[in-house]
Amino acid sequence: MEFKILRVNMATKECRFEEIPAQYFGLGGRGLTSTIIASEVEPTCSPLGPHNKLVFAPGLLGGTNCANSNRISVGCKSPMTGGIKEANSGGQPGGHLAQMGITALVVEDIAEDGSWYQLELTKDNAKLVPSTVNGLNNYDAVAKLTEQYGKDCSYISIGRAGEFKLTAASIAFTDRELRPARHAGRGGVGAVMGSKGLKAIIVNPEGGANHPLKNPDAFKESAKRFAKALMDHPVCGQGLPTYGTAVLINILHEAGGLPTHNFKTGRFDGHDAVSGETMNQITKERGGEGVVSHGCMTGCIMRCSGIFPDKKGKAVGKWPEYETLWAFGPNSGIDDLDMIARYDKICDDVGVDTIDVGCALALLMDAGVLKFGDAEGALQLMEEISKGSAIGRVLGCGTAVTGKVYGLRRVPVVKGQSLPAYDPRAVKGQGVTYATTPMGADHTAGYAVTANILNVGGTVDPLGKNGQIELSRNLQVATAAVDTTGLCLFVAFAVLDNPDALVAIVEMLNAKYGTSLVLDDVTSLGKKVLETEIDFNRRAGLTEAADRLPDYFSDEKFAPHNVKFDITPEDLDEVLKW
Numbered sequence: 001m002e003f004k005i006l007r008v009n010m011a012t013k014e015c016r017f018e019e020i021p022a023q024y025f026g027l028g029g030r031g032l033t034s035t036i037i038a039s040e041v042e043p044t045c046s047p048l049g050p051h052n053k054l055v056f057a058p059g060l061l062g063g064t065n066c067a068n069s070n071r072i073s074v075g076c077k078s079p080m081t082g083g084i085k086e087a088n089s090g091g092q093p094g095g096h097l098a099q100m101g102i103t104a105l106v107v108e109d110i111a112e113d114g115s116w117y118q119l120e121l122t123k124d125n126a127k128l129v130p131s132t133v134n135g136l137n138n139y140d141a142v143a144k145l146t147e148q149y150g151k152d153c154s155y156i157s158i159g160r161a162g163e164f165k166l167t168a169a170s171i172a173f174t175d176r177e178l179r180p181a182r183h184a185g186r187g188g189v190g191a192v193m194g195s196k197g198l199k200a201i202i203v204n205p206e207g208g209a210n211h212p213l214k215n216p217d218a219f220k221e222s223a224k225r226f227a228k229a230l231m232d233h234p235v236c237g238q239g240l241p242t243y244g245t246a247v248l249i250n251i252l253h254e255a256g257g258l259p260t261h262n263f264k265t266g267r268f269d270g271h272d273a274v275s276g277e278t279m280n281q282i283t284k285e286r287g288g289e290g291v292v293s294h295g296c297m298t299g300c301i302m303r304c305s306g307i308f309p310d311k312k313g314k315a316v317g318k319w320p321e322y323e324t325l326w327a328f329g330p331n332s333g334i335d336d337l338d339m340i341a342r343y344d345k346i347c348d349d350v351g352v353d354t355i356d357v358g359c360a361l362a363l364l365m366d367a368g369v370l371k372f373g374d375a376e377g378a379l380q381l382m383e384e385i386s387k388g389s390a391i392g393r394v395l396g397c398g399t400a401v402t403g404k405v406y407g408l409r410r411v412p413v414v415k416g417q418s419l420p421a422y423d424p425r426a427v428k429g430q431g432v433t434y435a436t437t438p439m440g441a442d443h444t445a446g447y448a449v450t451a452n453i454l455n456v457g458g459t460v461d462p463l464g465k466n467g468q469i470e471l472s473r474n475l476q477v478a479t480a481a482v483d484t485t486g487l488c489l490f491v492a493f494a495v496l497d498n499p500d501a502l503v504a505i506v507e508m509l510n511a512k513y514g515t516s517l518v519l520d521d522v523t524s525l526g527k528k529v530l531e532t533e534i535d536f537n538r539r540a541g542l543t544e545a546a547d548r549l550p551d552y553f554s555d556e557k558f559a560p561h562n563v564k565f566d567i568t569p570e571d572l573d574e575v576l577k578w
């Protein structure tokens with residue numbers, strides 16, 4: 001099987017397969033997208049201009065039978081943070097690209113103003129053709145593309161938000177049922193795709209196959225042990241398939257770390273109405289097209305994604321993730337699961353990040369544009385994004401822009417990206433990650449909720465200072481490595497509690513590539529990826545001064561525990577040093 005990099009130039013329309021340069025050997029997923037961006041993109045360039053690049057890369061374990069290994073990373077310079085960005089997604093295209101031997105797809109330069117293209121991609125051919133779906137949101141676009149290209153393809157697309165180049169625009173990836181419901185959500189990667197004039201990518205996997213393995217028997221044995229470790233773990237094997245990530249709503253409420261009414265308090269009276277337990281119950285009671293335990297991509301065995309049915313049993317969209325439920329629910333004072341499922345569907349359709357836009361909605365409530373809890377008002381505002389009205393564009397640009405337009409002081413962002421669903425004062429390890437990850441505030445970059453709240457991989461008091469720096473550092477290093485393999489990050493619960501799961505991952509890499517990696521090599525890989533990303537950010541002008549939370553988190557006490565964020569700047573500056 002031949003492995004290659006595909007370069008697509010939007011200005012010349014040239015599509016060129018090339019051999020993988022030596023400097024990119026041994027990399028995949030986030031490790032590869034970040035290395036390509038850091039090597040080939042001038043850090044001070046305009047994120048929406050011709051010198052930025054957009055890179056798609058399956059992970060090192062993509063194209064195998066390893067459980068949950070077919071995610072795809074998207075990298076670029078972010079129009080939201082001004083720094084390097086990696087956002088990853090489930091769905092089918094990651095596995096398809098891997099099976100086609102495409103180690104990375106690099107989109108370069110920009111098309112003529114106002115023109116839109118779609119990329120037709122087969123195993124050996126790539127061709128840019130005028131888009132047949134510009135002006136459409138993701139669901140209509142994918143329906144039309146499916147009519148044109150068939151159900152065996154998978155699709156990557158942007159909605160209207162990407163066409164408008166809004167800074168919270170996402171890129172959609174179709175799931176197994178061809179719903180454009182899986183997204184590389186954060187940091188405005190959809191705006192970069194829009195800036196290039198690329199509306200959609202049609203991935204035809206015909207002729208593709210799983211990768212050859214240097215040692216198939218060893219791979220099979222390790223993959224089996226890894227899958228068992230996932231299924232034996234209470235979060236991976238039971239919590240996620242039963243309740244989705246929404247299992248966290250009641251847990252964070254109990255812990256007093258569920259940001260409510262734009263990060264004012266840590267508990268929400270209506271928590272139960274928007275919890276995973278309620279979502280599970282409603283889905284089962286309504287039946288119809290509702291589904292509990294759905295996998296977003298082939299090979300997923302944790303199946304955290306359900307299908308949410310309306311009152312008549314018709315599918316609204318995927319189960320909203322915990323962060324989506326939080327952003328539109330507790331943080332916006334809305335306790336109506338049906339309405340939140342509709343906002344989530346709008347976000348998937350128009351193509352925006354639910355965290356940044358949901359957080360921006362809460363800011364509009366704080367600004368008095370509508371009241372906290374006004375579910376109908378929120379729906380009307382959400383519908384403005386697709387129309388391209390002024391308020392819709394503000395909302396679709398996310399939290400930082402909304403805060404500026406309305407002159408607000410309490411704007412929960414780091415490096416211009418909104419804080420997710422764990423208050424940094426009551427879950428301090430998470431606050432350390434928000435401040436210091438090169439990505440801008442991002443819960444997935446070093447998920448300290450594990451030891452702070454869930455007692456997974458040890459226990460660190462969420463309200464205290466002790467141990468938070470080390471916790472965040474270790475998790476950020478491990479996450480950078482996991483994001484390079486293409487594994488779904490949720491495997492981390494099992495990996496943190498069961499040392500053999502990590503051993504199995506290393507064994508699978510060795511059995512696939514014929515390498516002799518040891519556990520320390522995984523740590524070295526994670527560090528190398530982070531060093532590459534930090535170096536890009538420094539060259540882009542993001543100094544350590546950008547590694548801070550907004551000061552009101554250090555000034556205001558947060559109920560119910562009446563805590564402030566009290567990790568010092570000096571301590572934050574030590575997080576990503578080794």
Ligand code: SF4
Nearest residue numbers: 090296300302304488
């Ligand atoms: S666990 Fe959830 S997010 Fe991860 S691959 Fe499966 S369905 Fe997708």
